[in-house]
Amino acid sequence: MFASQGTHLSDPLPSKKNLKLRKLGKSSPALLFASLLVHSSLTCILLVPPLLLLLIHPTGPAPPPIPTNEEKDTLEPKCASVKELSLLFVEFLAYMAVLSILSFFLVDGWTWIERTWGAV
Numbered sequence: 001m002f003a004s005q006g007t008h009l010s011d012p013l014p015s016k017k018n019l020k021l022r023k024l025g026k027s028s029p030a031l032l033f034a035s036l037l038v039h040s041s042l043t044c045i046l047l048v049p050p051l052l053l054l055l056i057h058p059t060g061p062a063p064p065p066i067p068t069n070e071e072k073d074t075l076e077p078k079c080a081s082v083k084e085l086s087l088l089f090v091e092f093l094a095y096m097a098v099l100s101i102l103s104f105f106l107v108d109g110w111t112w113i114e115r116t117w118g119a120v
Helices: 016-040 042-056 082-107 111-117
Strands: none
Touching: 016 042, 016 082, 016 111, 082 111
C-alpha cells in the first residue's frame, strides 16, 4: 500500500539544514510579491512585519514540549531568531531597491514616487 504511493521506508529523513534551505527558498516569491505590493501602495508596508514572522514560523510558535529529566538542561526556547528576520528583511529591501531603480529608469526620474505614493 505504501509502496504504491511512492514512499519508501529506507528513505532518509531530511536534515535540519535541508529543511531550512527549503523554507528560505519558498520565502523569496512571497517577499518579491510583498515588495511589488508596497511599491504600488506605501500603506501596505504595514503587512511586512507579520509576513516576515509568518515566513519564519508558518504554523505559529509551537507549544513547548514537556522535557525529560535529561533534556531539561539542554532545552532551548524556539523563537524567531534575529538573524533569520534580518536576512528576510534585507532580501525584501533588495527587491524594493531593484524595483525603485527599474522605475527610475522607466519613468526617467523620481516622478513615480509622487504618482504612486503621493496620495499617502
